Amino acid sequence: MQLYNKLSAEERAKLIDDAGKDRITISFYQYHKIENPTLFRNKLFLEWNELDVLGRTYVSYEGINAQISVPSENFLTLKKQLDSISFLNGIRLNVAIEHDNKSFLKLKVKVRNKIVADGLNDDTFDVTDKGVHLNAKEFNDMLANPNTICVDMRNHYESEIGHFDGAITPDVDTFRDSLDIIEEDLKDHKEDKNLLMYCTGGIRCEKASAYYKHKGFKNVFQLEGGIIEYTRQVKDEGLENKFLGKNFVFDHRRAEKISDDVIANCHQCGKPCDTHTNCANEGCHLLFIQCDDCAEKMENTCSPECQDIIHLPYEEQKELRKGKHASNKIFKKGRSEALKFKK
Known part of the structure; x- marks a missing residue:
């Protein structure tokens, strides 16, 4: 029984070219208590390998965090497979904004202690007591409220190439680093301001919003589905786009273009660049x-x-x-x- 990759990235890239089939890049996450992460991991690998799914997925006792691609012709089969799992039935799948058949070149499903490295002791607070989820229109309205503080929950190299207009972008290397820094910087506004958070696909805000409520923040809000879902809703509903630049993604594409703004610079010569x-x-x-x-x-x-x-x-x-x-x-x-x- 094969439970690991046998092909190199180069071999897989050639197979994708030879197949000549379009692939869809998607991401999803779900916090849920999984009794046996290893068994669940093996089940996913075997089923996804049969569907030619590629990508990176983390499974732990607290849930699943997946960034994958699948041939378009197998998408509905994958969706049915996910719906057959009780806690993933009807899960929102964030579909990539920009198309790339080689966004992933290997299938990796790994068991981790946590699906996001947050450094938090989950036993010390109620992780289910999350902030209010906002859709794109509600997010725009909240962003325009002068009583709102908008915080980017991503790392410096992500927000450097793209972020929401007016957002605070912590100068941090990891999500774990940002949690205490943000609390300290905003400690005087726990009761009188709206704390509005966003990240790539929503997963970091799920835990962070519960943590900040535990820390005494009274009005906590988060962008449901993150930047990926926001962009889809903006396009589908004709809303004003408040995001400047590119959205950093964790695959071979590295970024998706959200607006024409180039807000970063080449690290070697200094001219405008966000690649x-x-x-x-x-x-x-x-x-x-x-x-x-x-x-x-x-x-x-x-x-x-x-x-x-x-x-x-x-x-x-x-x-x-x-x-x-x-x-x-x-x-x-x-x-x-x-x-x-x-x-």
Whole structure:
């Protein structure tokens, strides 16, 4: 019984090209007590593998968080499969704004302690006592209210390329970092202001809204379905779009264009740009913003040092990487000292 990937990303990309079939990229989440996450994980992998589902999914005792793609012809079958699971019956599926058949190239379903790394002790507060969910129109109305404080619950590299007009964008590297910072910054407004939150698809706000209510915030609201669902409703209902720039996404696309505004800059030369890339040096792999001119000049690397390394024989590059772990804690996603115009 195969419960893991056997194909490389390159092999999978070729299969997608050869198949010539359109794929749909979707995301969904649900907080629900799962008694046996490993068993549930294995069930999903086997069923999704048969449907040619690709993507990244986390399963834990507290629920599921999924970002996946599926061939268009298998979408309804996938939907039926999800509806057959009691706590996923009728689940809202956030469909990607921009089409890309190669948004994901592998199927990964992993068991984690939590479906979002929030650093919270869930036993200390009622995680079901969430904030009020708002649709796109209600969100716009609340955003226009002078008594509202709007907070972006995403990380700095996400909000740097796109955010709601007037939103507070915490300068943090992880969701966990933002929770206490936001509470401290807004401690004098727990009772007299509306706390309005948003994130990519809604999952971070689900936990954060309950946490802030526990911390004494009286008027807590959240954008239902996040930026993805907001954009769909704005288009379908002809509403005014209050989001500036791009929505960062966690797949090979890296971002979806929401408006024509370019609010970020190339981290190497400083000119307007909102295109993320990963450094071509596999021992670095730094996520940063790079314009086309700098990409050509620097050969898709973040620094002269990394540019030198990519010209070494591959075996020498492997030796340089030995024993090193290029984690977020080291590289801080766009915060390298080699980047002159980083945020």
